[in-house]
Amino acid sequence: MNRNIPFLDLVTPHVELEEELVHVFRKALHTAGFIGGAALQNFEKNFAEFCQTNECVGVASGTDALLLAFLAGGIHPGETVLTVANTFIATAEAITQAGAVPEFVDIEEGTYTMDAQELRRYLESCPSDPVTGKRLSRRTGNPITAVVPVHLYGQMADMDSIMEIADEFGLQVYEDACQAHGAKYFSQRENRWLTAGSIGRAAAFSFYPGKNLGACGEAGAVTTNDPEIARKVRILRDHGQPRKYFHEAIGYNGRLDSIQAGILDVKLKHLSRWTEQRRAAAKVYDKLLSEIEGIFLPLERENFLSVYHLYVIHTRERDSIQQKLTKKGIGTGIHYPVPLHLQPAYAFLGYGEGDLPVTEASAAMTLSLPMYPNISSQDQEYVAQVLSCAMEEAIVTV
Template sequence: MNTDVAIPFLDLVTPHVELEEELTALFRRVLHTAGFIGGPMVENFEAAFAEFCDVRHSIAVNSGTDALRFAIMASGVQAGDVVLTVPHTFIATTEAISQARAIPEFVDVDEQTYNMSTVMLQRYLEKKCVRDKAGKLVSLRSGRPVTAIVPVHLYGQVADMDRILELAEEYGLIVIEDACQAHGAEYFSKKHNRWFKAGSMGKAAAFSFYPGKNLGACGEAGAITTNDAAMAEKTKMLRDHGQSRKYYHAIEGYNGRLDALQAGILHVKLGHLKAWNEARRERAAEYNRLLSKCDAVSFPWEPNWSRGVYHLYVIRTNDREGLMQHLKEAGIGTGIHYPVPLHLQRAYVSLNYSAGDFPVTESAAAEIVSLPMYPQLTREQQEKVAAEVIAFATSRTEESPAGAESLISVGRSAS
C-alpha cells in the first residue's frame, strides 16, 4: 500500500474507516465472549461464504496458502505426484503444491487472459506425458504420475474452466481452483448453459483473504470451498491437528485454524462484497474508456464467458520502469504482479527450467504494470491516472514514432 502518494496503488484505510463502528462492535463482542478460536463466528462465516460461492461447504483456515495446501492433500494427490499449474502467479500457488509433497510442473499462460492456456495444457498432456503399464499418466520431465491441475484465476479473471475440466476428465485428473484473487468472479459454462461462481467448479478451491484481496481480513485468513462432503471433512481435520473430535486424532494434521475475530470481520465485509466487485467492474470500464483516447493503448480482454472482478487492473509497456517512474513523479502508486516467473525463481532451480521455456509468461512478466484499482477510487483519480499514462505514451511516441504501436498495450486485443 502506497501511503505517501496522492493516488495510492491500494487504499485499505477508507473501507475500514467506513465500517469502523461495525468492526469495533464486533471486536468488543469477541472480547466479552472470549470466543477467539472456532465457534459461531467461524461457522456463520463459513455458511455465508459457501452460499456466496454457490457451494455446499466452506472451510475457514488461516491463510490462502493453507487453503490450497489442504485442498491438494485432501483431494487424493499423493507425495511425489505432479500437479500442473502456471508459472505466472504468486509463489503461494507452488508453495502449496510443494508443501503437500507434490511436484509442480508448469503450463504457459494465454496471451489474452494471463490464465492457463488450454492449448498449452492439451499440448503438455499429449506431448509431455505417457501412459505407464498400469495406464497412469506420467510426466516425461520427472517420470512421476500426473494427478492434478491447479488453474489460477489471476487478477480476478476466471480461467477457461469448461476446457480445463474436459481435459481433466479425459486424462483422469483432479482440478483444484486457485481462486485467491477471484472472490465473486463468474464463468459461463457452455456445457451447462449457465453461470458458475469461481470456486464452485473444481473438486475444491482455495481462497485467500489477505487484507488487499477483494474480500480481505484484518490479518491472514483463507478458505476452502467444495461440494464434496468427504473433502470438507478431511480439510477440517487437516486444519485442526487431525482431530475428528477433541483429542481424537484420526490423522496427523496442522494448526491451520482461522481466528474467530477474522471470521467475524470477513462476515461483515462479505455483505458489501457484491457492491465492491461491481464498483471494481465500473472502475475497469472507466479506465477502458479513458485509455481508449490513446492510440497506443488497447483494453484488457474480458472473454464473453467471464465476469471478472478486477482484483488488479494490469497494463503492459515495453518501458515499465519509465512508466512507473513517470507515474511516481505524478503522485500515482503502481505495482508489478509478478516480475519474475516462478520457473525462473531461485527457489525452483531444482525443477530445471530455463529462460525461454514459457515465452508468454516471460514476455508478460517483463512488461506488466498494475494501476490503482479499488472500489473507493474516484473518477477524478482515474482521470489523473489515465492522463498520465497517455502523457507518458505521447512523450515516448514523439521521441520514437516507430515504436508508438508497441509502446503500451493493455492486455491483448481479442482479434
C-alpha cells in the same frame, strides 16, 4: 499539482465499517470466543452460499487453503501437478509442501490465465503409464494427477476447456481462486453461470487484507462440493483432530480465528456492491485508456464477469512509465516480474528462459494501476492523463 492516488485504499472501507468491525471485536472480548464457535460457522455458511458450494472451511491463510485442499483431495508425494508460473509463489509452494512436483503450462495472451490448448499439447506430448494409463511427466517420469488453474487478477480461467481436458486425461482440478472472490462465467458445458470456487474438486481463497474480500490479518478458506474433502480439511486445520485430543492424522495449526471470521462476515455483505464499483471503475479505465498508443488493456472474455482484483495493463515501456507515474503521486504495482519457473527456489526443476514465452513476455510488461471500489473518476482521469503523457514521451524517446 500532483495528486496522491494510492495503489490500494485499505483505510476508507474500514473507516466506513468501523462500528460493525469494532462490534465483532467487542463481542469476542465479552464472550472469549476467539477460536471456532458461531462467528466461524456463520461465515463458513455464508461464504459457501456466496460461492454456490455445499461446503466452506475457514483456514489461517490462502496458502494453507491450497495445501490442505491438496492433502485432503489426495495429492501424493512425487506426483506431478500442473499450474502456471505467473502467480504468487504460494500456488506452487503448496504443491511442493504437499510433496508433489509443480510443472508449468504457458498462458493465453490477453487474459494471462492458463492456456487450455497448451495444457492439452503438453499432456499429449507426455508418455502414458502402460498400467494406469496416466500421463507421465517428461521431467520426472512420475504420474501427472492434477491441474491448478489460477483465476488471475479477478478473471476466471477457461474452466470449460480445462475441465474437459482434465476429464479426458483423468486429472483432478483444484481452483486457485485467491484473487477471484465472486468471479463468474457462463458455462456452455452446464448451460448456467458458475462461480469461482465451485467447479473443481476444491478451491482455495485468500483473505489477505488487500484482497477484494480481505480480513484484518491473515485468513483463507477452502470451498468444495465434496463433504469428505471438507471433513478432512477441518481435521487437518486443527492438528488432525476430529474432536479434542483425538488425532486421526498428523495435521497443522491452520485455523481461521473467530475475530477474522466475524470481520469477513461483516464485509461479505458489502462484497457484491464493491464488485460492481470495481467493474464500473474498470469500464472507466477502458474508455480513458483505449486510445493511448503502446499499452494493452486487460481482456475480459465474453460471458465472463471479472471482479477486477487488479487492473493490469501491459506495455513495453513498463519501467519508465512506472517511474513517471510514481513521480506524479500515482501508486502502481508490478505483479510477478520473475515467473516461478525462473525463480531460484524452483531452479531444481530445470526450466530456462524461453520455456514459457507468453508468460515471460507478460512478466516484462505488466503494470497494475490503482484499483479499489471507492476510486473516483477524477482520480482515474488523472491517471489516464499522466499515463498518456508518459507514453508519448517514451515513444518519442525511442
